[in-house]
Amino acid sequence: MLKGSVCMKNTNDNRRVQRVEKEVQSVLGMYLIHGFSQPLGLFVNVTKVMMAADLRSAKVYISTLPKWNKEELDSLRPRIEKVETEEISSSEEVAELLNQYAFEFQDKISKELKLRYVPKLRFYHDESVDKVIQVDKILTQISTKNDEE
Numbered sequence: 241m242l243k244g245s246v247c248m249k250n251t252n253d254n255r256r257v258q259r260v261e262k263e264v265q266s267v268l269g270m271y272l273i274h275g276f277s278q279p280l281g282l283f284v285n286v287t288k289v290m291m292a293a294d295l296r297s298a299k300v301y302i303s304t305l306p307k308w309n310k311e312e313l314d315s316l317r318p319r320i321e322k323v324e325t326e327e328i329s330s331s332e333e334v335a336e337l338l339n340q341y342a343f344e345f346q347d348k349i350s351k352e353l354k355l356r357y358v359p360k361l362r363f364y365h366d367e368s369v370d371k372v373i374q375v376d377k378i379l380t381q382i383s384t385k386n387d388e389e
Contacts, residue, residue: 339363
């Protein structure tokens with residue numbers, strides 16, 4: 241290396257990390273829909289996956305939406321209670337449950353993707369979705385006030 245020259249980061253590494261992030265996000269999303277062993281009362285969306293540069297660990301961000309409205313949930317409650325699962329009502333609770341079953345997701349990734357190392361997964365609630373909803377509510381309130389005036 242020449243004296244005084246600056247070593248540039250290899251951009252191919254960054255692109256590879258981004259490609260692996262997308263692939264892991266896709267595998268996790270499909271597994272949540274079609275294969276996860278625990279019943280969830282919410283729709284779970286994998287919003288973002290952030291891999292470490294060495295691809296050995298990943299932060300997985302999730303958001304949730306209710307699967308059923310209150311009346312449907314009350315009618316389904318006897319069947320849901322037979323499964324003996326706790327009622328999960330927030331993204332934080334879902335993230336906690338998914339962290340308990342992270343090995344299951346890691347196993348799925350190892351079967352679907354050809355990686356040297358299976359990344360250690362950690363699930364987190366994505367707060368950006370909540371912030372978007374709050375901003376939308378505020379804008380709706382402002383619009384309603386302006387329409388009334």
